[in-house]
Amino acid sequence: MEMLRNLKLIWKLILLLLLTALAFCYAMFQGGFVSWFLFFSFLPFAVYSILLAIYPLQTFEASREISQDQFSAGDVLKARVTLQRSFPFPFIYLIAEECLPPGLKQTQDDIPARKWFYLGLSRKAVFSYTVQSMKRGEHEFSQIRIKTGDLLGLFEKEARIETKETIIVYPSTFSMSYKHSRPQYEQGASAVTQRYMKDTSMASGIRDYQPGDRMAWIDWKATAKRDSFMTKEFEQTRTHDAVIIMDQQDSEAFEAMITFTASLSKAIIKEGSPLGFILLGSTLDTTAALPGGRQLQTIFSKLARVKPEPSQSAFSLWEERMASRGGYSSSNLFIVSVLSLELVRKLEYRAGYSELKLYFVRKDRDRPTQEEEVLLDRLNKRGIVSEFVSEGSFTRTLKEVKIL
Structure with missing residues (x-):
């Protein structure tokens, strides 16, 4: 391509020099004012064209703000x-x-x-x-x-x-509120801001006093009986980690699903809950559950770059991961724009191992088909909370989101 451009430039230079030579020859042989006037009138254009042909435009420097x-x-x-x-x-x-x-x-x-x-x-x-x-x-x-x-x-x-x-x-976001579920203790999940914290309203036992224990924690009755300071032991609440799992299958509602995912992520992080994120495509792109604005920035960066990536093995990869880890103790929030029987069956199979919820996102004014309504109803009957979300009603729907 570059060689062809150079050959074209050389040919035009030859043509210009030929035209200049013909104008000069005409003035020489014809003589008179008119012929020389034509030659000298043409000469500045010819000289300018030759100078322009050899002038390097690459001498320009550009900057962008x-x-x-x-x-x-x-x-x-x-x-x-x-x-x-x-x-x-x-x-x-x-x-x-x-x-x-x-x-x-x-x-x-x-x-x-x-x-x-x-x-x-x-x-x-x-x-x-x-x-x-x-x-x-x-x-x-x-x-x-x-x-x-x-x-x-x-x-x-x-x-x-x-x-x-x-x-x-x-991605753009909509304002929404996120509410914790009730706290659970020891083996159960809870929704407190910190990963572990003492609930001083529930004592589970006593132990010897250790430096750093508060005076309010001392069990005075046990101290009087044993003649040494004894401290109450309390139940520890554990955080309720949430994991958003977003399907990457291509659909007309793909961008609407991105907006919904970003809005939900922002609300969960704002409330102080640790949040994990999984992109469900040909591979599992996973982000460990963490709280804070930096985690939200990481999730938003992935949502900004994500593209549709249809894969038949997406749900199988997720199921293998669940099986290898024995399920998740956190809430698993599925966000999809394509609802299939395969996904419904895999969610039903894992319903007893972890807490699942599904959001089915469609474009504005699009309603689920009869088959999709049957699948949503089937999940709800199995105890998997499933919700249809329309792009035009994000604000109303998002305000009602709760992690159950």
Whole structure:
């Protein structure tokens, strides 16, 4: 391709020199004012075209400034591109264009990412553009294209300036509340903020006093009987870890499912509960259950990059993991946009080993089919809480979410 471009340039140079020579020969043999006027009128255009042909557009340097570092789906991107050059060659025109990533599309309401400049001898050119309603994902900006040409239309030069920058657009979220289930002790799960904490209202025994024990914990009756300080022992509550398991099968409601998952994750982390995350595709992409904002950032980063990945073995991989670990002590929240009989059967099989709940997400105004309603009802009858979630009713539904 590069060789063909060079051959084309050489051919145009030869053609231009030939035209210049013919104009000179015509003036020499014809003589007179008119012939020489035509030659000298054509000569500046020919010289400019030759200089433009040998001028390297790669001398331009480009930089890009983006309005912010992090975006959510639906935000507006504002960018400013600056072009600079060291040698002020007099361009008749210059077209500068940002090569937008495939995932970003401009609308009629956007400021175009392309601009014409009548640069002249100026060494600097600046233009701005916008992209409204950005889509979730990781978008890489790589090149800025510049293009110019001569008045004769013989030479059109184009260059692409490398200037790489990556932005991540996180999924949008809806506000919701998350409520803990009642605490359980020792063998049971609970929903307290810390992983282990003492419940001083429930004493389970006594032991010898140890440095650091509070005075309020001392059992004075036992101390008087044994003539040494004795301390009450209390039940320890354990945290209620939640694990979100999101199916990656492609469907029309895939993006709606991403939004729902992000909203639920944010609510659980905000409440202080440890949260794990599993992407169910051709492989299991697992994130261990942890509390805090850093965990939410990790989950959002995965949700920003995730793509549909249909796999027939997805549920089998999850079932093998459950079997190898003897089930989970935490709540397993399944979020799917495709409800299949295979999934229902595997959930039914594991219902006695761990706490399961399923959210079936569809696009706005889409209702489940009769077969899907039968499957949801079948899960509910087996004690697996299953809920249909429509994109248009996220706000209402999410406010009612409880981990049972």
